[in-house]
Amino acid sequence: MFSKLREKLSKTRRQLFDGIADIVVGREINDELLEEIETRLLMADVGVNTTQEIIDDLTDAVSREALKDSNQLMLELENLLAEKMVMLEGELQVDTSQKPYVIMMVGVNGAGKTTTIGKLTKWLQAQGKTIMLSAADTFRAAAVEQLKVWGERNGVDVVGQPTGSDPAAVAYDALQAAKAKGHDVLIVDTAGRLHTQDNLMAELAKIKKVLGKLDANAPHEVLLVIDGSTGQNAILQAKHFHQAVGVNGVVITKLDGSAKGGAIVSLAESLPVKLRFVGVGEKVDDIEIFSAKEYAKALVISDNE
Ligand SMILES: Nc1nc2c(ncn2[C@@H]2O[C@H](COP(=O)(O)OP(=O)(O)OP(=O)(O)O)[C@@H](O)[C@H]2O)c(=O)[nH]1
Numbered sequence: 001m002f003s004k005l006r007e008k009l010s011k012t013r014r015q016l017f018d019g020i021a022d023i024v025v026g027r028e029i030n031d032e033l034l035e036e037i038e039t040r041l042l043m044a045d046v047g048v049n050t051t052q053e054i055i056d057d058l059t060d061a062v063s064r065e066a067l068k069d070s071n072q073l074m075l076e077l078e079n080l081l082a083e084k085m086v087m088l089e090g091e092l093q094v095d096t097s098q099k100p101y102v103i104m105m106v107g108v109n110g111a112g113k114t115t116t117i118g119k120l121t122k123w124l125q126a127q128g129k130t131i132m133l134s135a136a137d138t139f140r141a142a143a144v145e146q147l148k149v150w151g152e153r154n155g156v157d158v159v160g161q162p163t164g165s166d167p168a169a170v171a172y173d174a175l176q177a178a179k180a181k182g183h184d185v186l187i188v189d190t191a192g193r194l195h196t197q198d199n200l201m202a203e204l205a206k207i208k209k210v211l212g213k214l215d216a217n218a219p220h221e222v223l224l225v226i227d228g229s230t231g232q233n234a235i236l237q238a239k240h241f242h243q244a245v246g247v248n249g250v251v252i253t254k255l256d257g258s259a260k261g262g263a264i265v266s267l268a269e270s271l272p273v274k275l276r277f278v279g280v281g282e283k284v285d286d287i288e289i290f291s292a293k294e295y296a297k298a299l300v301i302s303d304n305e
């Protein structure tokens, strides 16, 4: 799993963090080098405050003469990045006393919600869970079809209504159906929306509220999907969605592409959420459980190691 993540993240690293390896390896450790590292971290969307903290810690380590050479500096950087992200670790656990366990997917347009549902369904099936999908994205004509394709691929039922229906009503019906059929998990797809569109954010809150009428604890997990190439705007998205519907979990997608991936480092400091998965491709198995240490390693280690 680790090697797959590294392989998939290679593009990110080539652009940014490999840049760090390139400028660090074999160099003398001095202020100039630390400044160059700072620039690279900022370019990788690590965020101003988090970058400053990491550079301060590195500077401390240098002044304590704790770092003997550039290899140790790289290792320290990796440890500091991992430290920032460790609070994000927390595997998605389906509480079996809640039946069905309701997962509501939210996020901006095209972030990868529907694709992640396909991946998540297979991941949950591997744990022996039975799943139903709710096509509460009634906004786009092709959205229901897209979810149905994933449903067929995984052999699970998809409940939905025609385009233009009230998404809250769709989700409500789906929860009723999932209860009646005794499914373990219901995953509710929703239409993409900008975190700044207040009326659409209110619609999301309504879906959540309506689910709560059938089961006071539902949805049990609100999963925010963020495109990994979003940069620091990812933090803003997370805050807005959290405000509207209370996000528990996050999935970062498209880390196989040109994503910088650095915004993840500052996510933990911004919100009390868990980063459940990272998406590394368009196929059903292209999903990984997040591990801070592995992620930091994948970011820092150079390709030829
Ligand atoms: N490379 C790559 N592509 C991904 C990943 N996840 C999703 N995609 C692609 O991103 C595009 C959008 O994915 P969707 O799952 O339709 O996104 P969505 O959030 O449901 O979009 P809307 O419903 O329109 O808001 C599709 O072409 C997916 O194949 C990923 O991890 N890696």
Ligand SMILES: [Mg+2]
Pocket (backbone or CB within 6 Å): 113, 114, 115, 137, 143, 189, 190, 191, 192
């Ligand atoms: Mg979708």
